[in-house]
Amino acid sequence: MVVRRGRSCSGLRSLPLSRKLSYFDGEFEKLYRSRLLPASASERSRVLEALLRCGPPASRTQAADGGGRGTRIAFAAVVLLLLGCLLLGSRPGSSFLSYCGRALLIQLLPYWDWTLYSYSDCLIRNPYYFEKGLDSLQLTDCISVCQKHPTVESLHKVDPKVVLQNYLRQNLPLKITDGAEKWVAQREFTVPFLTQLYSDHPALQDTKVCSYWDSHHSLENSPGAFLEKVHRQRLVRWAIQWKNCNKAAAKVIRAFYQRPYFLPPVVELAESNWLLMASQEENGVMEDTFVKVRDHDGDLLMWIAQLQGTFEVQLLPKDICASKCTHYTLQLSPGETVAVPLQMWEVQYRPFSSVAIALAATGNWLQDPR
Template identity: 85%
Template sequence: MVVRRGRSCSGLRSLPFSRKLSHFDGEFERLFRRRLLPAAGSDGCCRVMEPLLRCGSPATRTWAAAGRRGTRAACAAAGLLLLLGCLLLCSRPGSRMLSYCGRALLIQLLPYWDWTLYSNSDCLIRNPYYFESGLESLQLADCISVCQRYPKVESLHRVDPKDVLQNYLRQNLPLIITDGAEEWVAQREFTVPFLTRLYSDHPALQNTKVCSYWDSHHSLENSPGAFLEEVHRQRLIQWAIQWKNCNKAAAKVIRAFYQRPYFLPPVVELAESNWLLMASGAEDGAMENTFVKVRDHDGDLLMWIAQLQGVFEIQLLPKGMCASRCTHYTLHLSPGETVAVPLQMWEVQYRPFSSIAIGLAATGNWLQDPR
């Protein structure tokens, strides 16, 4: 009906696309006014529009079908390439080949683009609120201020974590927290016999090496378990030992016996490693040779030492430019007490002040304020 009263299909093919749309729009408007169009969604509507749909050229319909087939083929090819890429990445030879090709490409790019500047940089985007920590950021006025207004290390109980960070640690002022380790399991269970069994029986502690190991008898094994076995059998009378659990599995075993110190705010990020400090009696009669220093801080800003058994005598020594301006602090830690030491200005050394003393230590860091 539409074809008989309007243009023929051959005539429509010669018209521009905009004229074709105008023609079909006029035909639909005429049929609508004369109420010749069936209800929407009925089969009659499809039969009415069939002559109009047949006016499309065979080439157009062929191109549309070919386009649909091409899209499906492209999707299938992309999926196949993605699958092959995943197989290459998962297999060791494939990943090595891709790594080799990537390195070769980077070497070829060096004459045109020095990418090593970005590879050797710690941060790709500079943080304006961060500055390098260390002695270079410490001023002489800081040393004088600490020595004049802080004659002794203060002791606090139920302290506010924000107060600890703002008024003590960021001011390079050490602090004793009297209830810092009161509820820890380590305070109740860490004894020489218990630690001897722990390092002899636990697989994670047996199969991993410790870091920064030191003992007063210069043992060749460099093994806490072997040394503690000698102590447990009472073959050593005066001794001292310290080691750092730097392996993640070993450090996790020790962390199961203590919690994060409550006096540290969330902004302080604790290191994964931890130290065990143990000593009995004195190494010799000379006072200046009996202290043991805690080293290997990895550039952290904070160290805390919790007293678990016995009593440690701890000295905090000023370092760098502060060594000539400040005197050292001497303090005694009783079981359950914890000392927090800013490492930017102070270094820590200790010795036993009782028959057997056991301590636990760890380091931490926080985002420094720009000056």
């Protein structure tokens, strides 16, 4: 039985879907009225197959050709991938691909200015970053700070937002009376404890410290060796400071304290930390020599937490502010902390008691737009 169709397959394929459905409905109706549809379902499907498919089915040879073409394409993709890996692994190939990439970027330049992203420091803008933060210190800023604030203010249970808004942004140092009250270091850090810690702990034994200085100009440049000398020779007047710049050593010391609660999230603390220790004769006259804390690594903020005894801390105006401002002087008792913006101030200290121990660290603070 042959079904005659009024339209060619190519004509049907060009029709919209609604027209195709109307055409098929008409053809079914003609077959039904002409009584050309067989009674059995299998015969009916055979008659309607040519109409529904509108053309002969693809031959097995064509299907095989299609599968072979897909295999060849996959094989070519794998070969190209391996070739690219080999080129990247070799110096000439890597240089060649780099040359091709640069040539492509040059060709793209008239259509897309990619140099805006290439020369940018960050692809995503940091809302806390202010481009003029490092170079914006003016003489008027120095005068404003020194005239309005003749002394360093002391606060208790201070809000980090207040620290940011009223002090860090203004280059004002601040003393926090409860900055280190609950730290383990305040209870544990004594001269005997630190001597034992630096003698026994493997991470502290096997690593060298940075920015080491002691008042006796020891050749070992080792905190453990100097503290042993203090213990054996019972030195009366001495001072030592060092920076734990090794990650493992700094981590050991960080186990004894937490991030100061008063620091806002803008401040990112450095991995390193400092230990400042000094001693003088009881009821004796203080020496005039102050010890400066140096090697800040370009950080913009330093905090010093008093653990044992008392330090007298001086903050000296830097650079443009030195001619218009005098220094600040304050005393730190156990549990108290001072936060110092290093853009405007230098830090130096001396013992105000028989033995004084303090912990310090630096951090990066970038002013955000006001």
